[in-house]
Amino acid sequence: MVNYNININDYKIVTLLSQCFQDKASVHLAKYLPSGAMVALKRFNMDKIKQESYLVDVEIILTKQLHHPHILPYFTSFVHGPDVYVISPLMAYGSCRDLLNQHFNDGLPEQAIVIILRDLLDALNYVHKRGIIHRAIRASHILVSSLGKACLSGFRYSCPIIVNGRWQKAIHSFPSSTQANLNWLSPELLEQNLIGYNEKSDIYSVGMVICELANGFEPFAGMCKTLMLTEKVRGNIPQLLDCTTISREDNEEYGDHDTNFGLSPKVVNRRFSEDLHKVTDICLKQEPVYRPTAEQLLTDPIFKTIKRSLPLPDLLKPALPLSDRVAFNTDEVEDLETASNFSNLEIFSCEWDF
Template sequence: MASYDGRSCDEKLSNYQTVSILGHCFDSKAMVYLAKHIPSGSMVAIKKFDMDKIKKGIDLVESEIILTRQLCHPHIINYFAAFVAGQEVCVATPLMGYGSCRDLLVRHFNEGLPEPAIITIIRDVLDALVYIHDKGYIHRAIRASHILVSADGYACLAGMRYACPIVANGKWQRSIHSFPATTEKNLNWLSPELLEQNLQGYNEKSDIYSIGIVLCELANGTEPFSGMSKTLMLTEKVRGWKPQLLDRTTVSKEENLDSGGDCEMSTNVLNRRFSDDLHELTGQCLNRDMYDRPSASQLLAHPIFKTIKKSLPLPELLKPALPLNDRVGYDTEEMKNFDMINQMTELDLNSCEWDF
């Protein structure tokens, strides 16, 4: 069957047959659908932004589409097409079978992903970051919900609407002072220097701090500072407190009991052991001073990434999670019955936050 390469500039909504709702994004102001690209027969994801609801975020949608379509990297989500249909702006993307890393944590790995899966995903994200930084951009929104995983087992970085340029007037800036718009959902992942907004400013190393938070998020099942007030979160970051991977080397049973049950952890968490290399990698990313953090390319040279050469493929590591299969929806009779597809338990399409 022909594949959809996205090179046609004459795309319109009638070229797509909607199969079912995958979830929502952009603070629930946009919906994501599973759809079939009729000319090629390929399954894709369609994001529909309702511009009447977004209003103040129109510039973000526009900048994300423009920037994403300028980028070309295997670990950055690709936009096949972008077009207007009524009051909606529609964007066609590849169907990422496992959804986001946040979806994987919520549905299948409440206590965190296996270490080899974490390393594989972070390697792909760092590869994308090297490319983005070399292109002169800071991402500013790296988090698990902005990391999508394909059915083949490669990770793609999304969420480019928060990115900002490092280059101004043809010159590479040593520091940036602009604060990302509508960034409340990203605060827990942002670096202390970005949040401080002082005279020193920040640079692309702020993305490295976010990588450290994502490492904790993928390993622990939830991001650091979750449930904490924004003021206390900022205070803790500014004073240099480093979040940690939760295992038997960082949390003892006695400490868990002393907590009064507020952060009660399972026996699995208290007995597991992450490698020294993963602890070290996380600590390097979360250094308080941005100049003490390695660059994305330096992180990729870390010995931990050599270990995944001997590990299982990512789809094997993510079991029992199963990806949406490209075969879904090829049956015309099934596509006529949306209710039937929504009720197929193996798809698990509902209540999904594809927040990219």
């Protein structure tokens, strides 16, 4: 295994992949010069995040303590000047949000969702058993490698369930700087009442992510935050959009739709499996006690279909991993240090928000 140095001069930045953390951090494709390996280099501008610097500390410390195949690892981290740098593996497909934005506007194929969901639940089961609530599960925090392995990231908003050596039945703290995550958070977490919340709040977020991956956008998208909270507390449960959940009137309204507004014919005519609908519904139960644990969800029959499924990279076509996009872009790419080789790769709008 490569040991990554903490000297900024050992990393050659190739190009910008994205801005994240409300544009207070940037993610770059970089080359680790001692080995030639390509990595993701994340740079936090600490001058911009002085009041939220503790979130960076929490994420780095916690992520380095977690060791699981479906949690994005950090190779190393270091300070250089006013910036904090974090080095992680290059996830060649970017985030699930990237895939939706660039190739699957109406949602991912069901089998791709099932594979990603299994990896996500595997990571969550590990995290929850270690007494951690993630509190920021969303498509942009799920990254996919070139081999089709999904990894969970975004641990800066997490919190411990174990306090002073004791497992707490409920947590009452509200995550700060979480404006971007509100649509995915559970009703009980948003209510901030005396009952509090536990790791089952993450399961609600899993249900929201299934809807996001299946529909192409997160539930309550475009809705004002006050109305979104009201709808959640009232028990408005999001659904997978297909021919079983869109009414006949909706079909008539959108069936011949050929504009960029509303639902496409593909959406109103498709049919997701009953198993996927059931998993989504049970994750989004209003009362946390009726939601299963991540471990229980992993035993759901829907995951038996993975054995006879195509590999995830095949299911994600026409999307290509970053390395293949480089190869197809030009026959003369021999040195990735030349950023101009990437000018037409459409990698500047990614949401690598890890």
